[in-house]
Amino acid sequence: MTDKTVHPFPLFFDSDCAGVHGENLECVQPIPWPGIDNVNITYVKALAARLFAASYRSPDLLNLFAIRKVHLTKLLVHSKDLFIRENNIVDVVVPYDGCVRVFGDTHGDLHSLIEAISTAGLPTQTNIFVFAGDCVDRGCWGVEVVALILALKLHSPSHVFFLRGNHETTGCTRRYGFLDEVKRKYDMKTLDAFSKTFRELPVAAVLRSLPANQSCTPVAVHPAAGKVRRRPKRGKRKEGPLIDSAPVGQGWRATPVPGEKRVLVVHGGLFRSWKAQKRCVMTIGDLVDLAEVNRREDDPYECLLEDVIWSDPSAKNEVSCNLLRGAGILFGSGAVQSFFKRNGLHGMIRAHEGPDMRERRKDMNNVDNGYSVDMELAEGYVATVFTAANYPPDQPRGNRGAFATIYGKGTEKKQALPEFTSFEKRGAPRGPELFYMPDQSDQSATPRNSFSK
Numbered sequence: 001m002t003d004k005t006v007h008p009f010p011l012f013f014d015s016d017c018a019g020v021h022g023e024n025l026e027c028v029q030p031i032p033w034p035g036i037d038n039v040n041i042t043y044v045k046a047l048a049a050r051l052f053a054a055s056y057r058s059p060d061l062l063n064l065f066a067i068r069k070v071h072l073t074k075l076l077v078h079s080k081d082l083f084i085r086e087n088n089i090v091d092v093v094v095p096y097d098g099c100v101r102v103f104g105d106t107h108g109d110l111h112s113l114i115e116a117i118s119t120a121g122l123p124t125q126t127n128i129f130v131f132a133g134d135c136v137d138r139g140c141w142g143v144e145v146v147a148l149i150l151a152l153k154l155h156s157p158s159h160v161f162f163l164r165g166n167h168e169t170t171g172c173t174r175r176y177g178f179l180d181e182v183k184r185k186y187d188m189k190t191l192d193a194f195s196k197t198f199r200e201l202p203v204a205a206v207l208r209s210l211p212a213n214q215s216c217t218p219v220a221v222h223p224a225a226g227k228v229r230r231r232p233k234r235g236k237r238k239e240g241p242l243i244d245s246a247p248v249g250q251g252w253r254a255t256p257v258p259g260e261k262r263v264l265v266v267h268g269g270l271f272r273s274w275k276a277q278k279r280c281v282m283t284i285g286d287l288v289d290l291a292e293v294n295r296r297e298d299d300p301y302e303c304l305l306e307d308v309i310w311s312d313p314s315a316k317n318e319v320s321c322n323l324l325r326g327a328g329i330l331f332g333s334g335a336v337q338s339f340f341k342r343n344g345l346h347g348m349i350r351a352h353e354g355p356d357m358r359e360r361r362k363d364m365n366n367v368d369n370g371y372s373v374d375m376e377l378a379e380g381y382v383a384t385v386f387t388a389a390n391y392p393p394d395q396p397r398g399n400r401g402a403f404a405t406i407y408g409k410g411t412e413k414k415q416a417l418p419e420f421t422s423f424e425k426r427g428a429p430r431g432p433e434l435f436y437m438p439d440q441s442d443q444s445a446t447p448r449n450s451f452s453k
């Protein structure tokens with residue numbers, strides 16, 4: 001970081017924006033809001049440069065020198081308008097001559113995210129991005145990570161997708177640091193804007209590799225998608241307005257096209273059916289169930305929505321409660337085989353488990369390289385991808401971060417498994433630890449870092 005002429009991330013920092021190396025932050029002015037119609041790649045790069053520079057300084061300076069509160073709110077509100085229009089399951093056609101990149105948990109690790117995107121290339125119509133959730137909490141730069149992803153989404157709505165993880169919820173953000181981060185950098189009103197955007201995030205993507213060149217087929221988004229009818233449910237529930245479901249096939253295609261390969265992307269994994277109203281019933285649901293549920297909850301703590309963001313694969317061939325998490329289920333290969341057959345799937349890429357979690361699950365592969373192939377079955381595979389390198393920040397395990405790539409059928413890449421790209425973290429501030437502590441006492445979480453207020 002001493003050489004001011006060569007930046008470690010030239011893809012992002014080819015602009016002549018002052019302060020891209022962190023040392024020159026005093027030169028940086030907060031980026032002006034370009035207007036919703038002018039969120040172009042120049043703007044995204046200039047924003048990334050400021051966020052990167054600000055990561056070397058006190059969190060208090062983010063609002064002053066990188067991105068003003070009113071501007072951050074614009075990103076949140078405008079992207080929320082896009083997410084509202086997306087179905088629970090977004091339909092992603094893998095570009096025939098291109099690819100889809102799937103990114104796992106980043107947990108406020110801005111530098112792993114920048115490293116990953118620098119390797120993957122910027123999103124285009126032949127380089128589609130799917131973020132599989134858990135962008136906030138624990139790391140110190142959750143605001144920055146989300147701001148960058150939302151800027152990419154606004155720049156390229158049909159080529160960037162952001163799925164909800166279990167940390168994009170009110171409960172987790174209160175306990176695992178994001179609340180304290182946003183309070184420190186902005187205020188509670190801004191946190192509220194984050195929460196309102198998070199509750200609109202879709203929860204799954206189906207990546208479809210088509211046998212013929214249909215790469216330019218736009219992803220259909222129905223105006224009512226995301227505002228689907230709530231299933232009747234016992235007990236007291238806050239009822240939102242009832243809006244007719246988006247027709248199946250608009251926004252999500254239930255029936256596979258002959259010859260296509262379909263890969264499901266979710267944060268956690270398989271989920272129980274709505275029929276399993278009682279928690280002891282372990283009936284696995286189908287994509288149709290997931291497509292029809294009302295996902296707009298601050299804290300999804302009901303079978304189906306909770307499971308999809310909390311569940312983990314298991315080496316045991318059964319479905320059981322996920323006692324380690326206290327939420328979601330553990331699903332074995334039998335459930336996966338049946339689920340894949342019923343839903344015409346050939347694979348599942350999920351995130352959710354970093355090196356610390358896998359340390360506690362000795363019968364599963366480690367994720368030291370940022371990924372793990374958890375199941376290889378005749379019907380398809382289950383893989384885990386984790387993008388934050390050297391995680392968790394308070395007790396780093398030295399792991400590499402990674403993302404997964406699914407190539408289109410015109411690229412002559414083997415399709416049996418995704419391609420995984422691992423990387424070391426570079427360009428991160430050095431020195432004392434930089435992280436937020438889980439709130440395990442009456443005291444609220446505080447950043448344990450070298451910045452003093």
Ligand SMILES: [Mn+2]
Pocket residue numbers: 105134165166167267309351352353
């Ligand atoms: Mn998670």
